[in-house]
Amino acid sequence: MNASDIITGARYALTGCAAVATVENLLVLVVFACTSRLRMKYYGFLINLTLADLFYAVMANAFTWGGPDYSDILFSIFISGYFVGIWTILAEGINRYLLVSFVDTARYDVLVTRNRLVAVCVLIWVVSVAVHILLAVLPDSDFESLFDGVIKPLTVFVFWLITAGLYIVVFRKIKAYYTTRLASSPPLQTSCRKDQVRTRVRQTRRLLVTFTLILITSFICWMPFSVMQVVSYLHRDLEYQNAVFWITGTVYCLAPIINPWIYWMLVPGFREGARQVFCNRESLPVDETVSETGL
Known part of the structure; x- marks a missing residue:
């Protein structure tokens, strides 16, 4: 099998994955938009x-079959969604760290x-798109x-390390915080209150x-x-470079499929x-959801 056949197969695979990811993430947005208890900060x-996942899925099809005339600008906008996803995951780690750092949720x-x-999310999009264009x-x-x-692959890797470290710290802070709260609870504290704390832990x-x-x-x-970007930069005459690019792009599209x-x-x-x-079913009681300010 030559490189042309691999690229063609990868392009069709990417198109199929992107179509599935588009439908799934559109459904996710519909659920968030129509479910009041999910519409919270x-x-x-x-x-x-x-x-970001929906943006990547839509742009993947646009770039795959967009043609060579405007592929440079389209590719720059397309790849900007990659950075949006990375920065959003890091921002979520920082948000969770701030949430457990304050004893008083107020x-x-x-x-x-x-x-x-909302401003942070908009800033992430604006900076990412502006830099790539x-x-x-x-x-x-x-x-x-x-x-x-x-620069970009190393930055992405550093962001992942920082985010992983943040989540490890958050897990430990939650364990220590709630263990201390439950252990130091007054003897007269009702079991209902302790059950509420345990529910928030879960x-x-x-x-x-x-x-x-x-x-x-x-x-x-x-x-x-x-990794493909680093290898292609260091070995620009690498055989099957374009084929590997399309294959890694297809693998990338698996994340927007899995996340929903x-x-x-x-x-x-x-x-x-x-x-x-x-399915037009009734919602569960409030205690099965996450409160706006509670942990």
């Missing part, structure tokens, strides 16, 4: 990640407001090659497991693309919200 970055609500989360229109192609082949850990799985999934699906299933299995209230939206 607690899920702000998760919604932004869904938008202080977290004052610092992290809905408008500020600027590099595409600059005449200095050597710097663009250095950025795509070395909810928070479940959400952290959700974003940890998203982090692992993104690392597995996205790192081949970053992670939401379905682990995000509190998402499964019930989906059933309510698409």
Whole structure:
């Protein structure tokens, strides 16, 4: 099998994966939009990640069959979604760290407001798209090659390390915080109050497991693309380079397919919200969902 056949097969595979990812992430957005208890700042970055996955899926088909006349600018916009996903996952790690760092959740609500989360999400998109378009229109192609082949992959890898470290710290802080709260509870404290704390422990850990799985999934699906960029920069005459590019692009598209299933299995209230939206079933009681300010 020659390189042309591999590229053709990878392009069709990418098209199929992108079509599935587009449908799935559109359904995710519908569930979030139609389920009131999911429309909260607690899920702000998760919604932004869904938008990034949807953006990648749509742009993948546009770039795959867009033709050579405008592929440079289209590719720059296309790849900007890659950075949006990375920065969103890192921002979510920072958000979770801030949430567990404040004993009084009211202080977290004052610092992290809905408008500020929206502003951060918009900033992530603007910076990512602007940087990639600027590099595409600059005449200095050597710097663009250095950025795509070395700077960006290393930056992405560092972001993943920082995010992984943040989640480890958050898991430990939650364990220590709630263990201390439960151990130091007054003897006269009602069992109902302790049950509420335990419920919040389960909810928070479940959400952290959700974003940890998203982090692992993104690392597995996205790192081949970053490795390919480094290898292609160091060995520009590498055989089957274009074929490897299309294959890693297809592997990248697996993350937008997998993430909605992670939401379905682990995000509190998402499964019930989906059933309510698409099957017209009644929602579960409030104690099965995550509160706006609670951990």
